[in-house]
Amino acid sequence: MTSGLSAALAIAKKDILTQFRKRFEVFSMFLFALIAVLAFSFAVVTGGAVPQEIGSALLWVIIFFTGMFGFAPIFLSESETGTLRGLATAPIPAWSVYLGKVIYGFFLMALVEIFLVPIIMVLFGFSLLNDAPLALATLLVGTLDLAAVGSMASALTMPSESKATVFPLVYFPTATSALMLLIEITKIIVLGPGLVPVLLIFEILLAHLIAMLTLSASVFHFALSP
Amino acid sequence: MNLKVKLLVTIAVETNELTRRYGYRVALRKVTLNFSKSGIQGLFGSNGAGKTTLMRVISTLLRPHGGFISVMGFDPQEEPEEVKKRIGLVGDKPLLYEELSGLENLRFYSKLYGLQAEFFDSQVEDLAKRFAINTWLEEPVKNLSTGLKKRLDIVRSLLHNPELLLLDEPFSGLDKDTTEDFWEYLNEYRNSRTTIVTTHNLAFGAALCDEYVTLRKGVVVGQGPIAEFDQTL
Amino acid sequence: MIFLGITAAISLLYVYMTWIFAPPDVVLGENVRIFFQHVAPALVSYGLFGGTLLCGVMYLWKGDLKYDILGAVTIKLGLLFTTITLLSGMIWADAAWGTPWNWDPRETTTLILWVAYACILAYRASVSDREARAQFGSIFGIVAFPMVILSYLSIRIWETLHPIVIEPSGLQMEVEHMMTLLVAMIAVTMIALIMVELSYKVDSANEKLMRIRMERS
DSSP, rough: OOOHHHHHHOOOOOOOHHHHHHHHHHHHHHHHHHHHHHHHHHHHHHBBBBOOHHHHHHHHHHHHHHHHHTTTHHHHHHHHSHHHHHTTTSSSSSHHHHHHHHHHHHHHHHHHHHHHHHHHHHTTTSSSGGGGGHHHHHHHHHHHHHHHHHHHHHHHHHOSSSHHHHHHHHHHHHHHHHHHHHHHHHHHHOOOOOOOOOHHHHHHHHHHHHHHHHHHHHHHHHOOOO | HHHHHHHHHHHHEEEEEEEEEEETEEEEEEEEEEEEESSEEEOEEETSSSHHHHHHTTTTOOOSEEEEEEEEOOTTTTTTTHTTEEEEEEEEOOOOOSBBHHHHHHHHHHHHHTTOOHHHHHHHHHHHHHHTTTTTTSSGGGSOOOHHHHHHHHHHHHTTOOOOOEEESTTOOOOOHHHHHHHHHHTTTTSSSSSEEESOOOOHHHHOOOEEEETTTTTEEEEEEGGGGTTTT | OOHHHHHHHHHHHHHIIIIISOOBTTTBBTTTHHHHHHHHHHHHHHHHHHHHHHHHHHHHHOOOOHHHHHHHHHHHHHHHHHHHHHHHHHHHHHHHSSSSOOOOOOHHHHHHHHHHHHHHHHHHHHOOOOOHHHHHHHHHHHHHHHHHHHHHHHHHHOOOOSOOOOOTTEEEEHHHHHHHHHHHHHHHHHHHHHHHHHHHHHHHHHHHHHHHHHHHH
């Protein structure tokens, strides 16, 4: 167990280091997010402002789409260069490879969000500070959930012929459930409590995260040795 | 029990009616063979004969679809980690990360293999000198030539001192110096480590190996000591 | 054969009960009849997607391609029944609420479900290696299942137009309607099972044909 965890951390660290050497990937993700903000603004700006419930929902829609750029190469890059074989023949459990990639995906996305979330809040004119602890927890759990789904989706893309088109096909079905819940929670944070207790939705989100992590981790060795 | 102990002692890889398909194509058809423990074992055959497939099944990268396989006394599917920590793998592509330096790559793998820091340092010092890459270790891999990458990849595969070294076409595309260095190294460890080498170059294989297995279209067509090997086959 | 006969009989009963036996609803009138064509396929499609999950687990465990063929069949038929659910739901919604589509959470999640499983089919088609398709398709079928659960739970999470029929206090409907629904459930389930069996046979035969062809070449 501990060796699996330290292997996961080593993999995450390796990927983060690689990312820092390349830089452009995280930067282009951020730029894409800004482009998305602009594109959505054409559709939703009315009278110089964005309705709060739409702006807060768009936050997660934009993160969701930005994730597509960040998560797609998580395993594809390793399978293209062949280095996945190095991970697959190392004496570590398969789940630690998956976990390492989830940690990396989380880090990558969080890095973008640190800049993106305040910008979107200002531009779309809503505030998550009404319930800052819950907002932070939602961002953490939501990003982790998207990273968990995105890493799995990237792994599933490996055997496919048309890798670029297939990633959204795999990412969408598994991530949409989280997206719906995240938008709901964020709306409640921004607009105030609705009919449904926000903690219930948060619990379902948490359950979704745990389900995705355990399901993916437990079947992951099948993805490593076809 | 007795039989099993004996197998553990003398046989590195044993398969019985091993079958592996790719989709509808059969890559290995009821392959039954033994690779002895110790010495350099040759796995010969032309391209598409199933050599790489067999190597991948041995190294736990592919699941067999039928039959039995045991690697160093373990089933690669049942106890993959026991197999994985005993094998070292060199394939057609170096398993290195281009953005990282040679040393960072090696350190990353040493963490995956759970190596102690002192052991790692002494191994790197030894092997880097041996394969003449000690002056290149700080350089990002993407700046290295193909030959240097290959040398670094060989060092990577030897880092954890594997009992079983799996070399898939190790000499293809290798420059003369590296080939000689590697050949010399393999010779030195001939009696203390098992090495399985695949090659389609039979003259080469015949000169290097102690025993051989020949595959053709996924079927074993010959095996035995190299003295009995008939190159005209 | 016997099963086929029983199914035919129950299906006839199902037709009789939904169109003649069940009394018109106090509020919805004759429109209530569409309700049975809506709920039964919906539950059956959940069951079929559950089957996809199960087949995925079985394939990964046993490595036998027949589970994968069966899994693919459950996806296809699950999609068919989800389509029926969506269409009958739209007819119902038009009658009861005035518009065919209300972006009601159940509607939305069911549509997502449809897209999600269609994605699995499209994904499977993009993997040409048969074993890889089976293996990765099975994994996909497993990790997609939380969406089914969310769709089922959606009416409890969001404010919705859909009635929560199964209350802790018991079923909230008339006895005749309940009986009709029960018969509808059994009939649709049996029809679905026959369709699963037939498609499975066709697909396995196709599979066998492909294998023979490939082995010849």
